[in-house]
Amino acid sequence: MKNFDYARPQDVQSAAAALGKAKGSRPKGGGTDLITLMKSGVLTPPLVVDLASIPGLSGVSRLETGHFRVGATTTIAEVAEHPELARVARVLTDAAATTATPLVRNRGTVGGNLCQRPRCWYFRNLDYVCSKKGGQTCYAAEGENKYHAIFENVTCNIVHPSNLAPALWALDATIHVAGPTGEKSIPVADFWVRPEEDISTENVLEAGEVITGVSFAPEGASTGSAYHEVREKQSYDWALVNAAVRLDFEGEVVKEARIVVSAVAPIPLRLEACEKILKGQKFSDALAEAAGKAASGGATPLRDNAYKVHLIEKCVKNTILDAARRAKVRSGEPR
Amino acid sequence: MNADSVTGSFVLNGERKTVAYPEHHTLLEVLREECGLPGTKHGCELGECGTCTVLIEGVPVLSCLVLARQCEDQAIETVEGLESAEGLHPLQVAFADLGAAQCGYCTPGILVTAKALLAANASPTSAEIDEALSGNLCRCTGYRKITEAVDLAAARLRGEDRALPSLSELCGHPHGDHSHE
Numbered sequence: 462m463k464n465f466d467y468a469r470p471q472d473v474q475s476a477a478a479a480l481g482k483a484k485g486s487r488p489k490g491g492g493t494d495l496i497t498l499m500k501s502g503v504l505t506p507p508l509v510v511d512l513a514s515i516p517g518l519s520g521v522s523r524l525e526t527g528h529f530r531v532g533a534t535t536t537i538a539e540v541a542e543h544p545e546l547a548r549v550a551r552v553l554t555d556a557a558a559t560t561a562t563p564l565v566r567n568r569g570t571v572g573g574n575l576c577q578r579p580r581c582w583y584f585r586n587l588d589y590v591c592s593k594k595g596g597q598t599c600y601a602a603e604g605e606n607k608y609h610a611i612f613e614n615v616t617c618n619i620v621h622p623s624n625l626a627p628a629l630w631a632l633d634a635t636i637h638v639a640g641p642t643g644e645k646s647i648p649v650a651d652f653w654v655r656p657e658e659d660i661s662t663e664n665v666l667e668a669g670e671v672i673t674g675v676s677f678a679p680e681g682a683s684t685g686s687a688y689h690e691v692r693e694k695q696s697y698d699w700a701l702v703n704a705a706v707r708l709d710f711e712g713e714v715v716k717e718a719r720i721v722v723s724a725v726a727p728i729p730l731r732l733e734a735c736e737k738i739l740k741g742q743k744f745s746d747a748l749a750e751a752a753g754k755a756a757s758g759g760a761t762p763l764r765d766n767a768y769k770v771h772l773i774e775k776c777v778k779n780t781i782l783d784a785a786r787r788a789k790v791r792s793g794e795p796r
Numbered sequence: 797m798n799a800d801s802v803t804g805s806f807v808l809n810g811e812r813k814t815v816a817y818p819e820h821h822t823l824l825e826v827l828r829e830e831c832g833l834p835g836t837k838h839g840c841e842l843g844e845c846g847t848c849t850v851l852i853e854g855v856p857v858l859s860c861l862v863l864a865r866q867c868e869d870q871a872i873e874t875v876e877g878l879e880s881a882e883g884l885h886p887l888q889v890a891f892a893d894l895g896a897a898q899c900g901y902c903t904p905g906i907l908v909t910a911k912a913l914l915a916a917n918a919s920p921t922s923a924e925i926d927e928a929l930s931g932n933l934c935r936c937t938g939y940r941k942i943t944e945a946v947d948l949a950a951a952r953l954r955g956e957d958r959a960l961p962s963l964s965e966l967c968g969h970p971h972g973d974h975s976h977e
């Protein structure tokens with residue numbers, strides 16, 4: 462690993478100021494992604510600004526508005542094991558619990574999970590100067606592409622690696638950001654940057670900007686949510702396909718549906734075609750099946766990943782069924 | 797001490813340790829190179845094997861992905877810290893009794909991960925043991941004996957007098973690692 466300066470500021474403003482000054486410097490949460498990329502030389506920040514020791518940036522709290530806030534340096538393990546979050550944002554705790562391994566979850570943070578870089582082996586290998594690293598070619602287009610994107614894969618074939626991103630989008634969360642010019646709040650839907658807009662990044666954060674936390678409304682009395690993924694091994698693996706679903710019911714009718722995936726496209730993707738099939742309809746297994754079928758609409762698989770087309774249909778369907786089942790259980794609960 | 801060296805201080809296996817190290821070194825490097833504790837192993841260096849696991853403030857984490865700079869004043873425990881004046885830790889004894897280590901490369905990481913599990917849960921089920929250890933790869937044992945050894949150590953720590961399986965039971969184990977005619 463190349464040498465770098467290391468700063469451990471005590472507040473977010475100092476962190477943002479330090480990051481804004483040295484070009485290419487990076488904030489650090491748990492370091493579980495950043496340090497691997499620094500070891501391989503893909504990232505060579507002159508300065509690493511550690512957010513981990515900033516007081517107040519970690520933990521789960523309830524705001525005056527009734528919304529829940531999860532601090533940026535809260536660990537994934539803390540989210541996964543949080544009993545209250547499991548009641549009000551099950552899709553998020555499920556997504557956290559299936560992330561990586563217990564040892565990664567003990568250190569990896571919410572902010573770092575959202576901003577982690579893609580796992581594409583061409584991107585992570587210094588020998589391939591792929592388009593994402595400033596070159597001319599996406600090597601995955603013609604190369605080994607078993608784990609790559611089947612949607613929106615025109616310029617770049619990465620998949621977004623974050624489990625928490627689709628879950629937070631299903632919750633319609635807001636991402637809170639602090640930077641050299643102050644603070645702002647970004648709806649999670651507007652946080653992502655398509656490769657066609659700027660291939661060098663996956664999100665809208667500018668130099669010096671850091672996530673301070675995320676917030677979202679708790680699930681209501683007729684809401685159910687779920688996160689499912691399919692992977693090759695029970696532990697360790699990134700999702701081959703995944704789905705985060707939140708359904709709001711009025712009686713038997715689906716009032717609102719949010720369905721988001723990440724492991725099949727360069728940035729998290731909301732599947733509005735599937736949502737449309739559910740919305741305003743009386744829920745049934747057949748309806749979930751039809752919505753699942755629609756999940757593969759517009760897919761453009763590569764040589765080695767056509768299997769994902771079938772998997773995404775099943776995964777979306779099963780996640781919808783699970784979310785609906787949970788909504789039913791909940792509405793039977795004493796209010 | 798060269799220009800890029802820093803001096804750090806943390807509590808290592810119960811004793812305050814002050815040590816100079818290159819400022820960009822990971823905790824794993826500092827433990828092995830500057831602290832002279834080679835029990836914690838170098839594996840993938842990418843968070844994918846778990847053999848570098850140590851406890852920081854009692855929590856099992858991957859020392860290959862922790863910057864030593866971040867460990868100032870924290871309590872760090874490595875496999876070398878398991879043995880006490882009374883002898884080997886019950887986990888170490890159980891691993892030896894049941895043959896839960898073969899090449900032993902994964903063992904230091906597994907022992908400290910298991911120690912953290914037992915500190916939080918004195919009576920884990922085998923599913924809970926498997927889940928807690930699901931970030932620690934073992935290329936040799938097939939995991940079965942590791943789970944059994946953690947279970948045995950937990951029982952002994954609870955004060956239960958659990959008999960060891962007989963040699964024939966051990967050898968005839970369907971998931972054993974050596975094939976027997």
Ligand SMILES: Cc1cc2nc3c(=O)[nH]c(=O)nc-3n(C[C@H](O)[C@H](O)[C@H](O)COP(=O)(O)OP(=O)(O)OC[C@H]3O[C@@H](n4cnc5c(N)ncnc54)[C@H](O)[C@@H]3O)c2cc1C
Pocket residue numbers: 487488489490491492493494495496512533534537559560561562565568569570571572573574575576577578622623624625666670671672673697698699700842843844
């Ligand atoms: C074996 C293995 C399996 C894995 N499987 C999965 C999986 O299935 N699903 C999944 O989602 N992830 C998976 N991961 C990735 C893991 O979840 C991430 O490494 C982790 O979430 C990153 O969090 P961190 O705090 O360590 O981030 P860091 O490594 O500290 O940072 C990651 C990136 O985000 C930036 N960053 C960090 N914090 C902030 C902030 N607050 N604001 C702005 N930028 C920030 C950093 O500059 C860096 O670029 C896996 C990792 C490993 C090693």
Ligand code: FES
Pocket residue numbers: 837838839840841842843844845846847848849858859860861
């Ligand atoms: S050396 Fe493999 S996880 Fe650290």
Ligand code: FES
Pocket residue numbers: 896897898899900901902903933934935936937
């Ligand atoms: S005993 Fe050899 S890797 Fe586990």
